[in-house]
Amino acid sequence: MSDDTPTPAVRLRDVRLDRGGRTVLDGIDFEAPRGGIVAVLGPSGSGKSTLLAALTGELPPAAGTVEVLGQVVPTRQRELLELRKHVGVLLQGNGLLTDLTAAENVALPLRTHARLPKPVLDRLVAMKLGAVGLHAAANLYPRELSGGMARRVALARALALDPPLMIYDEPLTGLDPIAAGVIMRLIARLNASLGMTSIIVSHHVHETLPISDRAIVIANGGIVFSGTPAELERSEDPLIRQFLAGSPDGPIRFDGALGAEAA
Template structure:
């Protein structure tokens, strides 16, 4: 498939292996530039493995992974340069506890740029303002609620103005109100900053309203790729079991059973 400016992420016949076990096989996926794409699936389905391939942490056994038309490199120097174009929000936030919120946001700017301190300070203010936490600049992570800490981590992920944002289970550990704030923020930032966003999650009902593209992974493969509306109308037994939260069905609860299938 010819890559265009309209394609942010493209995976072609990708097989991903952990140890001696094939986690995902024959993965073919195109993420349009400017979209908010949900990668959904039960725990242990391979969502984090797919994320590792997108960030270059895991090299595919077969197939190609391309970001904005360029193959994800393997050399350390080229990989570091590529990762500057990625913003990743980790489910554990990854904030350094001995740094304030502002210092956490400033960290990638101080590490990867030669900008003067006053410019970095101004950028930190802008990023914190974008997530509604300008007043929390001098607070330490222990002084933040779970939702506030997640938003600080988001501001840090946006520090280098990456064109592609990847959210790894962004709602883990958050209450319904904080979850709503995070999802609304993801949608607003994607639109106002002209981003492409990939949300890796098992929180279906909270995520689908802000997405325009949905992918479901189960039993080592992609079982659905389409719009949220098409997903909700799907008659596929795998999709119906996942969306309905049914314990019995083609998706095995026991991971060893799923591997043997």
């Protein structure tokens, strides 16, 4: 009897991740079902950015396996670059090139990876900017954009190659509440309309949970919760309650003074 269950977009099995000679995360097991939105939550220094680095192939696991889009994340550069064409990443700092217009920034991955006639390229760029509500900003430079607009241009660029998987690295950093609300609604709408899978790495719990299908919480070197947002909010675990309440006192260790990573 065949198993017709779709392969998860992301699957980690008993993964250990090391940085600088120390173990940051250990015993990591989780799956991101295709078509859903998964929130990866945790306090600063918990290892969220280290997990993201493993998903993109920047950091090979010290133990266990990391699978993305049905394959183990390769270590050979050429194979890794091929996989990355199918994974969009929205960076914390946007990563826009300051000497290029919004349209030129969005066109960059298309110019790099696809040989397209200029009229087709221009049409695709216009479509991507239109999808994030910024068609009129095509000729503006990053310095002329508000924080929310710059984040949306970066999102349009991340979507340029129509990736089936999107990873958002702290997408609300530096945004005011209104811009943050716009970005979260946009993420939810694009995920549904484009049939993508999205992983949102964030410490903005109350903004991220409403659009998520599943959530995991990272703390103290591992996953301390995995389930639905409703289950997370109902949890009576003291560690989860501390995290949701933002309390400095409790079972979650604060290692910022010891030089833990900043995300």
